[in-house]
Amino acid sequence: MSKKYIVHIDLDSFFVSVERKFNPSLMGKPVIIGGAEGRGVVASCSYEARQFGIHSAMPTQQALKLCPHAIVLRGSHGRYSEASREVTEIIHDSVPLYQKTSVDEFYIDLTGMDRYYDPYILATELRQRIIRQTGLPISFGMASCKTVAKMATNQAKPNGQLWIKHGDEKSFMAPLNISKIPMLGEKTCEKLYQYGIEKIRDLQKVDIRFLETVFGKAGHYIWEKANGIDDSEIVPHSERKSISTEHTFGNNTTDRRTLETILVSMTEELAFKLRSENKLASCLAIKLRYANFETHTLQEKIAFTSAEHILIPGIKNLLKRAWNQHRPIRLIGVKLSQLCSGSYQINLFEDNEEQIKLYKAMDTINFKYGNKTVCRAAGMEIGQRNFNPFLSK
Structure with a gap:
C-alpha cells in the first residue's frame, strides 16, 4: 500500500490579508475585522492583534480594551468571497483531489503522486503559485493524515510550510x-x-x-x-452542490404576504439545514412558476453565510425583482448553492454577540426537539405543511 501524502493549506489571517492587499498601510499593524464597535464581535484579526490576546468571536469592545490602538474594519464580503474563489480555482487546476473545508482552508491528497513527482516539491510550488497570483500569505503542512497535516500547518504559521515525514508523527x-x-x-x-x-x-x-x-x-x-492515527478521507470538493426546496400552491396566488410567508419559512429551514451540516452558501436563487407553467429563475451571489437574517432579505429582494405582480403564481422555490464547509465564521461580520448566541440557542433546541420548534412568527403560519429540503448536485 502506497504512503499517504495529505496537504493542509490555510490562508493566514485571510480577511486581514485581503484588506492589506487593497490598503498596504495596514501592514504590521494590529487590525481587527468584524462588527461595529458597539455590540459587534471580532471575525478575524492580524497576528499583531493576537499578541494582545485578541481572538475570533471576542466582543469588539473587549478587544479594544486589550489593544486600544487597534484598527477596526467593518469587512468587505465581496472581496473575501472573490479571493476564496480565486484560490479555489488555482487549486482546482493544479491537483487531482482536494477538499475545501472553509473559505480559507483546504485539504489536498497527493497520495500516489510520489511515483512521478516529489509531493513536497509539488505542494511548495502550489503554495508559491497561490502567493504569486493572489498576493496572499499562505501556510501548509504535509503529513500522512489530515489531523497531523493540520497541526503541521498551525506550527508553520505565519506564511510557512512544514513536512512531517512518515514515522515522525508521534x-x-x-x-x-x-x-x-x-x-x-x-x-x-x-x-x-x-x-x-x-x-x-x-x-x-x-x-x-x-x-x-x-x-x-x-x-x-x-x-x-x-497518536497521529486518522483514516478520514479527502471528500472531493464540488461547487455544484446545492440545497433547495419548492412549494406548490393549491390555488394560484398573487398575494405578496402569502408568498413572503412561504419564502421566510423555506429560507429559515434551509438555513437551519446548512448549519446542521456545517455548510455555508455563496449563491441564492428564487424560482417562480406562473399559472401557465412558464418558469422563471433569478439568482445572486452573496458572501458565504448560513444566517437567515442575511438570506431572507436577499430572497425577498429576488422576489421583488423576478415577479410580475399581475401574474398569479403556481409554484415558488428557494435554492442555496455554491456551498462550502464552515460554521459561524463569516456570519461574524454581520452578527453581534447576541445574534450569534441566539442562533446557537435556536439550533440547540431545534436539533433536540426537531426543526420548527423555534422559528420566526412568519414561518409558524405554515409550519404544518409538508416541507422536505434536500441536497442535490
Whole structure:
C-alpha cells in the first residue's frame, strides 16, 4: 500500500490579508475585522492583534480594551468571497483531489503522486503559485493524515510550510499542548488537565482503556488523534452542490404576504439545514412558476453565510425583482448553492454577540426537539405543511 501524502493549506489571517492587499498601510499593524464597535464581535484579526490576546468571536469592545490602538474594519464580503474563489480555482487546476473545508482552508491528497513527482516539491510550488497570483500569505503542512497535516500547518504559521515525514508523527506531536489537537474541545481538555495530562506526550502514554472509561466511545477517538492515527478521507470538493426546496400552491396566488410567508419559512429551514451540516452558501436563487407553467429563475451571489437574517432579505429582494405582480403564481422555490464547509465564521461580520448566541440557542433546541420548534412568527403560519429540503448536485 502506497504512503499517504495529505496537504493542509490555510490562508493566514485571510480577511486581514485581503484588506492589506487593497490598503498596504495596514501592514504590521494590529487590525481587527468584524462588527461595529458597539455590540459587534471580532471575525478575524492580524497576528499583531493576537499578541494582545485578541481572538475570533471576542466582543469588539473587549478587544479594544486589550489593544486600544487597534484598527477596526467593518469587512468587505465581496472581496473575501472573490479571493476564496480565486484560490479555489488555482487549486482546482493544479491537483487531482482536494477538499475545501472553509473559505480559507483546504485539504489536498497527493497520495500516489510520489511515483512521478516529489509531493513536497509539488505542494511548495502550489503554495508559491497561490502567493504569486493572489498576493496572499499562505501556510501548509504535509503529513500522512489530515489531523497531523493540520497541526503541521498551525506550527508553520505565519506564511510557512512544514513536512512531517512518515514515522515522525508521534515525535512531532509529543511536546505540543493537548489543545493543539484539532476538534479536541475545551471541556475535554479541561478534564484531561485534571488528570495531569497537559502535553500530547502525556496523552500518548495513557492506557486507551482509561480514556474509554472517562470519555466512553470518544476515548478511542482521542487516543487515535494523540497518536497521529486518522483514516478520514479527502471528500472531493464540488461547487455544484446545492440545497433547495419548492412549494406548490393549491390555488394560484398573487398575494405578496402569502408568498413572503412561504419564502421566510423555506429560507429559515434551509438555513437551519446548512448549519446542521456545517455548510455555508455563496449563491441564492428564487424560482417562480406562473399559472401557465412558464418558469422563471433569478439568482445572486452573496458572501458565504448560513444566517437567515442575511438570506431572507436577499430572497425577498429576488422576489421583488423576478415577479410580475399581475401574474398569479403556481409554484415558488428557494435554492442555496455554491456551498462550502464552515460554521459561524463569516456570519461574524454581520452578527453581534447576541445574534450569534441566539442562533446557537435556536439550533440547540431545534436539533433536540426537531426543526420548527423555534422559528420566526412568519414561518409558524405554515409550519404544518409538508416541507422536505434536500441536497442535490
